[in-house]
Amino acid sequence: MSIIEQLDFSKTLSYWPRHNEAIYRRLESKHAWLEERHHPDDDEAVDPLDNEMILNIGPQHPATHGVIRCVVKLDGETIKKCVLDIGYLHRGLEKLAESKTYQEFMPYTDRMDYLSPYSNNVAWCLAVEKLAAIEVPERAQWIRMIMSELARISSHLLWMGVSLMDAGAVSVFLWTFQFREDLYNIFDEVTGARLTVSHSRIGGLVTDLGEKGIEMIEDFIERFPVAVGEWEKLLNRNRIWIDRVDGVGVLTAEEAVELGMTGANLRGSGVGHDIRRFEPYLKYDEVDFTIPIRTEGDALARYFVRMEEMKEAIIIIRQCLDRLPEGEIRSDDAKRSYPGKDEVYYSMEGLIHDFMVTDTGVCPPNGAEAYHAIEAPKGELGFFLQSDGTGRPCRVRINSPSFSNLQGLESMLEGGMMGDMVVMIATVDPVLGEADK
Amino acid sequence: MPGKPVNTATKNERKLNFWERLYLPEVLKGLGWSIRKIWKEPSYTFQYPEEQWYPSDNYRGRPVLVQEEGKTRCVSCNLCARACPPMAISMESREIDGPKEREPVWFEIDMLRCIYCGFCEEVCPEEAIVMSKEYDLTFQDREEAIFGLDRLLVPKERLADRLAFLRKQQNPQFGSTWEYPRENNRHSLRDLTTDAESIQTEQ
Numbered sequence: 001m002s003i004i005e006q007l008d009f010s011k012t013l014s015y016w017p018r019h020n021e022a023i024y025r026r027l028e029s030k031h032a033w034l035e036e037r038h039h040p041d042d043d044e045a046v047d048p049l050d051n052e053m054i055l056n057i058g059p060q061h062p063a064t065h066g067v068i069r070c071v072v073k074l075d076g077e078t079i080k081k082c083v084l085d086i087g088y089l090h091r092g093l094e095k096l097a098e099s100k101t102y103q104e105f106m107p108y109t110d111r112m113d114y115l116s117p118y119s120n121n122v123a124w125c126l127a128v129e130k131l132a133a134i135e136v137p138e139r140a141q142w143i144r145m146i147m148s149e150l151a152r153i154s155s156h157l158l159w160m161g162v163s164l165m166d167a168g169a170v171s172v173f174l175w176t177f178q179f180r181e182d183l184y185n186i187f188d189e190v191t192g193a194r195l196t197v198s199h200s201r202i203g204g205l206v207t208d209l210g211e212k213g214i215e216m217i218e219d220f221i222e223r224f225p226v227a228v229g230e231w232e233k234l235l236n237r238n239r240i241w242i243d244r245v246d247g248v249g250v251l252t253a254e255e256a257v258e259l260g261m262t263g264a265n266l267r268g269s270g271v272g273h274d275i276r277r278f279e280p281y282l283k284y285d286e287v288d289f290t291i292p293i294r295t296e297g298d299a300l301a302r303y304f305v306r307m308e309e310m311k312e313a314i315i316i317i318r319q320c321l322d323r324l325p326e327g328e329i330r331s332d333d334a335k336r337s338y339p340g341k342d343e344v345y346y347s348m349e350g351l352i353h354d355f356m357v358t359d360t361g362v363c364p365p366n367g368a369e370a371y372h373a374i375e376a377p378k379g380e381l382g383f384f385l386q387s388d389g390t391g392r393p394c395r396v397r398i399n400s401p402s403f404s405n406l407q408g409l410e411s412m413l414e415g416g417m418m419g420d421m422v423v424m425i426a427t428v429d430p431v432l433g434e435a436d437k
Numbered sequence: 438m439p440g441k442p443v444n445t446a447t448k449n450e451r452k453l454n455f456w457e458r459l460y461l462p463e464v465l466k467g468l469g470w471s472i473r474k475i476w477k478e479p480s481y482t483f484q485y486p487e488e489q490w491y492p493s494d495n496y497r498g499r500p501v502l503v504q505e506e507g508k509t510r511c512v513s514c515n516l517c518a519r520a521c522p523p524m525a526i527s528m529e530s531r532e533i534d535g536p537k538e539r540e541p542v543w544f545e546i547d548m549l550r551c552i553y554c555g556f557c558e559e560v561c562p563e564e565a566i567v568m569s570k571e572y573d574l575t576f577q578d579r580e581e582a583i584f585g586l587d588r589l590l591v592p593k594e595r596l597a598d599r600l601a602f603l604r605k606q607q608n609p610q611f612g613s614t615w616e617y618p619r620e621n622n623r624h625s626l627r628d629l630t631t632d633a634e635s636i637q638t639e640q
Contacts, residue, residue: 104522107554171471178481192497192568198554206559207495207606234470239453239463246451272442284440291442300451308445341603344562351562358520358560 027054027071027083052080055418059088063166063422066432068406070425074418082413086406089436097396101361102128103202105393110196112400113434115158116151118187119376120434121200126281127383128202131370132362134336137328140204141282146217146320147190147199148282148374149313153224154183155377155429156306163303163426164235167244172231179220179227186216202362203337204330218321221314228311235303245299249412249424252297259408262401263379264305265428269297275375287319299427306429336362361391371399378402378429402435494602497555497568499584500546501591503600509590510565513541517557517566525550526557544589548574549582558603567599 058069067088073081093112097105109120122144129136161176184194190213191199191206199206235241251261256269266273274291276284292308294301331337334353343350364370366389373382379401388394405428412424456462483490492498503510513530529542557566569591576582593600 100522104520104556107522107552107556169467171467171474175474181481189493189495192495192555193553196552196554206555210495210606212493234467236450237453237457238467239458239460240467242451242453267442270444274440274442277440277442287440289440290445291440292445293442294446295444296451304446304450312440338559341564345564354560354562355514355516358516 023071023083023085024054027073027081030081030083057421059085064425065162065430068425068430068432068435070413070421072413072418072421077418079413079416079418079421082410084406084410086403086432087436089432091437093437094396094398097393099392101391102132102393103357103361105396106200106202107196107198110198111433112398112437113155113376113378113381113402113431114195115431116148116155116377117195117197118147118151118191118199119155119374119381121197122148122282123372123374123376123381124383125200125202126374127370127372127385128362128364130372131368131385131387132202132336132364134203134331134333134362136204136331138283138325139208139327140329142320142324143205143209143329144200145282145284145287146209146317146324147187147197149316149320150183150186150217150220152313152377153310154180156310157183159306159426159429160231160303163423163429164241166422166426167241169241172235175227175231179224182216182220182223186213186220189213189216201330201337203333204328206330208329209324214321214324217317221317221321225311225314228307232307242300245303245423245427248299248420249416249427250296250298251408251412253295255411256297256408259411260404261379261408262404263375263377263429264302264309265379265405265408267291267293268302268305270295275373275380279373281372281374283320284316286323287316289316289319299423302427359391363387363389363391365389373399376401378431378434379405381434398437400434400437402430402432403437406430406435492570492572494598495606496570496572497553497558498571499548499553499569499574500551500555500557500566500589501569501571501596502544502586502589503565503567503596504590504592509540509544509586510563511541511544512537512539512563512565513544514539514562516560516562520556520560522554522556523550523552525552541586544586546584546589547582548576548584549579564600564603567596567603569596569599 053074055072055074056069057072058064059067064070069085069088071083071085072079091111093108096108100108106121106124109124110117112120128134157176157180161173161180164172187197188194190209191197251259251265251269253270256266256271261269262273270293272291272293275281276289277291289312292305292312294304334343334350335356338344338357339350339353344354364385364387366387368387369385371382371384373380375381380399381401382399384395384397384399385393386395409425409428409430412428413421416424511528513528515528515530518524518526518528525547526545527547528544530539531542532538533540553568555568558568561567574582
């Protein structure tokens, strides 16, 4: 064997060519129902732009909201077929969780849906608490609710800014980011970090919501509805915006359910499913709010749903602040969550518990399984956990809303116009950190 | 009462009237809106490197070791290294004479790995590692990013804010009426008498 053959890595390093070929083969062999949907038999008109073209959009494209790659087959300007290529941000979170204790994995959930990290923290902690049957004090639950709703506003604000920017209205992006900055300041004050909050813990919270934090939240919920009203005044009757999104990316209720859409994408199609109502967690069964739905199922309907969800979130936060009880923020069971610092510093048992909780953590019973889902801003975010009796999960499965929602994107794009593609990606509101896990 | 799904669509939500269908007024409306923002809105940004941002006490900056009377508080129990999710902390321990009995020979935090989650601070049984307010770290190379004791030790006085915050906020004691006398926090059984005396003189 000559030295040149030895140095020829083309066979071993041929992942990308093989991957690309597979994608194109899939695109070719994909059976899209476009002919039936958009060219009924009696329609003999021939598109003058009768050229088929295969176009790659992404993975790095400002309109794709992350690293998503759409391979589309264009007929003129109509998208005939589309294949999504996701996984560019895959970090193996599910496998990673198997080598971490339940507590240790919590910061990793911040990095899933990085637009609403608090919701992910809460989802993970609730799942573990369900698995290990840990009681969480009332105050912690209310604080978690407040912060999750703030995270929802934060996520919807980003969606709104970015989708309007995709549609050409750049200045809205700046206005929504002004309020996102306020929200980040609140998160900074309450949790200690702007983005990677890591505030929720198994069995409660790490720090209490202080006076200043409550003041900031109250100030925010005073100012925010005014700003939303102004935005609605500008956008709801705006011909430029409505023309751009009306009738784009239509999903009927049946299609939305079949494709497994969640969150606002489902409610925009007329299916009134919201986990906050149907499987209430935290204290959602004690607060009063409406779940806005629309029946049209297009991008405009989703826009209305999300705008109203932001206003509903404010209503929920008001009720939470009114009913926020005094008391503990962390489970008192030292075998399940960290003991108080006084106990750790000044008593032997506290010190032992501190070491035990860190080293082995909570140990749910062997063979226990739990699935807990919350209504994250994007939709149903669920964690399936399987325990083998040790402090580490035996298996973790993450049901992330962005991944489910992206399943509907292909079917939305097929038959749409090329120019509407960015609007359709924006209206699905994917976060690739979560979809690729 | 839990939430209720309601179709909150208003009448003619999607139908624009004649005046709204005219294209130009909408363009002008948007422009007018933006210009109004220029006039009315106060500036929302600050010039970062010149104007520095001072974080609140809750802020989790880079983790540092508390230096008390020229020595570290750390007893090198390795608990922070165990709790650290990205495994950024490592240390080597040795036994010493004195009430603390142990100290780290070397203590390293790989700041390229650190995710600023604050678990080390939360679990530390000696309040020896805390999160400071420093947030703008830059490195020239990877070796420089591994902080040893020389860069980690920070005098207690400079961390007074954070230590006071921890006393007040973090892991507060719940639901127990037991008082925690400071004498219980003995580090060594070797010289109980001197230790107790030193606490009494402190008080």
